[in-house]
Amino acid sequence: MKANEMTSMQRVLTTLSHKEPDRVPLFLLPTMHGAKELGLSIKDYFSKAENVVEGQLRLRKKYRNDCIYTFFYAPLEIEAFGGEVIYSDDGPPNSGIPFINAIEDIKNLQPPKIKETKALYKVLQATQKLKEAVGDEAPIIGVVMSPFSLPVMQLGFDKYLELMHFHSDLFNHLMQINEEFCVDWANAQLQAGATAICYFDPVSSTTIIPRNKYLETGFQIAKRTISRIAGPTATHFASGKCLSIVDDVSQTGTAVVGTSSLEDIGAMKQACRGKLTILGNLNGIEMRRWSSADVNLIVKETIQKAAPGGGFILSDNHGEIPFQVPDEALMAISEAVHTFGKYPISDF
Secondary structure, three states: OOOOOOOHHHHHHHHHOOOOOOEOOEEOOOOOHHHHHHOOOHHHHOOOHHHHHHHHHHHHHHHOOOOEEOOOOOOHHHHHOOOOEEOOOOOOOEEOOOOOOOHHHHHHOOOOOHHHOHHHHHHHHHHHHHHHHHOOOOOEEEEEEOOOOOHHHHHOHHHHHHHHHHOHHHHHHHHHHHHHHHHHHHHHHHHHOOOEEEEEOHHHOOOOOOHHHHHHOHHHHHHHHHHHOOOOEEEEOOOOOOHHHHHHHHOOOOOEEEOOOOOOHHHHHHHHOOOOEEEEEEOOOHHHHOOHHHHHHHHHHHHHHHOOOOOEEEEEOOOOOOOOOOHHHHHHHHHHHHHHOEOOOOOO
16 A cells, blocks of 8 residues: 555545545445356356355455445345345346235235345355455445335335325335334344445435425435444435435435436535535446546546545446446546546546
8 A cells, every 4th residue: 555545444434524535435336247257147146155255355456446345136135025036147136026916915024034034144144254354444335225115126116106105004014014124134234244334215216206205205214214224324316316305315314325327416516515425426327338538538527526525435326337337447437536536636
């Protein structure tokens, strides 16, 4: 390490305190790219904790990343409830047919027991091994699906909207079950060695529901849930818009907000200044086609708008980089951050 160069943990903690570290922290979040590194199929890669550990360590070294990311795939929690996971050769695993067939079935739903559930236990094993490998040099980011967003996979979107609008008693019952599970799952990851928890809550995004509905539902649920998670959290809307609810999100107890590429990062910085650290907002879909010149232009502009004063971590806008994004693009992003992200930020 060079003189005056911070560790990844020091860099992140400094920017979270809304001060300027040595450079902008980089959170590249390639979950499936570890399979490429190990020469495995996506399904085989996620079959063992050891594979994900090796994949994450290799990717961090390769891209000079400032975090370790223990996210396996979105329907992991559905798998824990007994639902179906469908694997793809070139994309993220997805949930299959919703396991709650009828809204009335919610009455009999039971949350999984964390350490007795194979799918969840694999993540805890990976977290533990990654903590042993990196110690306190870099943050380890665990992941939970919010109690409010998980029902899209539990029920399907159509039934969930029906539940939300027309069956308040069963909606509240499902939220109670999901909240207990979410808190237990988050705290188990923290106990295993995670530094912080990413609270994925796309249904709360104003892309999906209006602010007044969010204040009645996702906002209240986030406040209750996050208050019981025994560590820091980052709230991510998985590409959804959130600029108009930033003040509300800051009241949930979260420290970081994942921001959409659909919103101006400068406006987000103004709205979040001193209240929330911004995580984002590179477009993962467009990233597939970026040249090195594109990367330099986009990364420089993003850093100039959002980095001054700290409170900014460069990342993608979704929380999972598509499998089709080439290594060349990811390497170019890393190079650009290490070149243009040094504080004080210059006008290039």
